[in-house]
Amino acid sequence: MGRQEKDLLGFREIPNEAYWGIQTLRAVENFPITGITISTHTNLIKAIAAVKMACAQANAELNQLDPTKKDAIVTACQHIMDGHHHNQFIVDVIQGGAGTSTNMNANEVIANIALETLGHPKGTYDLINPNDHVNLSQSTNDVYPTALKIALLYSIEDLKVAMNHVQQSFAHKAREFYSVLKMGRTQLQDAVPMTLGQEFGAFAIMIGEDRDRIEEVAQLLTEINLGATAIGTGINAPLGYTELAAQHLATITGFNVTTAADLVEATQDVGSLVQMSGTLKRVAVKLSKICNDLRLLSSGPRAGFSEINLPPVQAGSSIMPGKVNPVIPEVVSQVAYEVIGNDVAISIAAEAGQLQLNAFEPVIFHKLDSGIGHLTAACHTLADRCVNGITANETRLREMVEHSIGLATALNPLLGYSVATSIASEALATGRGVAEIVLERELMTAEELAVVLSPEKLANLRPLL
Template sequence: MRIENDSLGTMAIEDNILYGIQTSRAIDNFPICNSILNQYPSLIQGLAYVKAACAQANNQLGILESHKADAIYASCIDLINGNHHCAFAISMIQGGAGTSTNMNANEVIANLALLKLGHRPGQYHYLHPINDVNLSQSTNDAYPTAIRLGLLIEQPKLLASLTKLVASFKEKAKEFSDIHKVARTQLQDAVPMTLGQEFGGFAATLEDELKLIEQFSKLFHKINLGGTAVGTGINTESNYAELAIESLSQLTNIPFEQTHNLIAASSDMGDFVTYSSALKRLGIKLSKIANDLRLLSMGPRAGISEINLPAKQPGSSIMPGKVNPVIPEVVSQVAYQVAGFDSAICMAAEAGQLQLNAMEPLIAFNLFQSLALLTNTCEVFNKHCISGITANQARCKELFDNSLAMVTALNPFIGYEAASRIAKDAIATGLSVKHLVLKQGLLSEQTLDDVLTPEKLTQPA
């Protein structure tokens, strides 16, 4: 055991543990949830990048000795490479505006550096978690910078997963391009379209989200590193912020720049709110598409049944042979959860008071969860649902041939009133639109066949 002390007293800590007294207190104080910091490696990497960049800047300024800076940097690289993450053992939800997370990083990096310098963990008179690792920093600029960086590290997984999903929808759009069907508005028969057009619409709307998420994530390129406690830059050298941000940009290949007003950035969570709204928007679109697929596959005998979803598992403990649309169902549930995370993020952002927002840990927790959930969901949606969808072409043709959808195409030829009368008569008598138009002598058979050619019904004439 080793004895460590802080402003509240002393504590005995196992000698082989890399974190220190403040992390130990946080573990005791915040047994809040099962989501522990070490389950979010990109956030740990973000913290490590920030600490490495700051150490380099402090060394350039001559206020951190080279042997300490080198040891800190090497320890940060260990964390960036995925080592020692088990030492980050505190709850993601915590009081203190992220101070416990920042100190967890400071203590782990300090003790790793001490080992590299030939000392034992806890011998902080050789290299100190605050005096050296946290030099020229505050939790209030290091932590939000690390969150932004962690999200940028994590985001490519979502974009890659979503890109594959879009590609699958595009493939289905081509595959179904010649299958004519009835479009529906307000769940009622509308006009003719192709199944390929419907799936092409799914692809296009999700492709918009790829661009939007990437665009909004560029808000994270502006950081408040160097602002320290409230944005005044207290306890830093005059050109420290410039050096630290330049170093961070070089380490990560991300073009970071200092935000235009450090005071505002210390408490303003607007960038996180905007980014969360983009994730929620993606979730909502995924759920809308999932619900459409559930409707289109409804049946198999007593519903729309225009498409067939791949059967993934038996659907009932009492109804033999029933297969449920389990993948679209889980997609919608994820969307609802992401919307809930977004609501919590908005509330936490509003709860900032004066020069700091103490609720930032909840914001970080929910953003990382939303990213992970949406990434996994896009993968599952693609692999277990979209790629295996088949068209029930006979059913599409049956519904198309017996629908009133082509009545709209007759408007330019017989007028709206006559077309409305034909539609009402068809409903009342059960006769086809074509039969009634010919019977009433409104168009010749040749003209009618030309007007009602399926290809002409699904594109501008």
């Protein structure tokens, strides 16, 4: 047995145990797309409950909502923010209707939790109604964009922690490998010497810079259109509601949200989401570049660069005994490819917005939040399962430096370009080391050469702070 609910299309039976209602049921039937429900985006559920709580508080202060109903709605929202009832958010992440199905799923769940709080059975909407009370002074078109921005802000906090974690892992290795001399390369050819510490230090700085860019673009998400209602004109919202709702939302979430200067513009514009996507793509590109370098530097172990060793985390082959693959850099790069692809989908969906609303925010949010979540997991995995366990093959690194013609570059200021070129040519033709030829020609003493070819001189090392 279930309960009967009615909408503009007629009656449907809803399971008694369900907190969602008829409009949620219609959405589940209409959008069997991904099999992924909005409940997978935990921060979205938390955010939309925060928005509904703020709206209820603002409405009550303006005498638009009975205090008893307000208290019940606020209590229901707090339950959801605390992690309860998330399994009741069952609509698909990809949906038509510009997020209306997500909004109504929330309205119905909150209404029914509130009814139970007051001792009434689910579905007695004459007492607390999903539209008339939970959605009072609101539209999907201001609730949903506001909620998804709050959700992304929550998710970005986790990403920043993860990026800092992997940055610190690289910085620790940079200190560990501070004076380990190696050959630098440009275009995969020998260039000039550097240290492994400098190489890993550059990785740390790259990630740190991208974390700063994420923090900058996150500020754009604090501008919201709550109070805009349908298209930005604020129809059906009482005077003073917009400011009050934003103030309550800031208090609830801890984010310094501000109301957009022009709500008509803000309701149709998704520029901040496009910019966030582009910044995530930047993070993805840089992370994958670093992982490509780690795979190259660890290639081998006998027939590759073999400059560093990645920690072995699993057997690498079902047929080749002893083979170990760089699976952690590989999985991080695959996350990067996904985020880069997401940016294309987000760009097209943003461009497709028409007139006063963008109807494609569900896919924009899904791709953004999924990408943030996957990048967060990838950063932690890269740090914990790979970077922290990297070791250097110092003997091989020094041998490659000593036998590289790139050493000749360091002799330019002392011997001149022509002489250095002659030495490099002979070294390349004979396979002998640059230092050996310099000593044989009696161009420098062993002591002089040792100073010139020291890590401090060759790599222009700065003192460790």
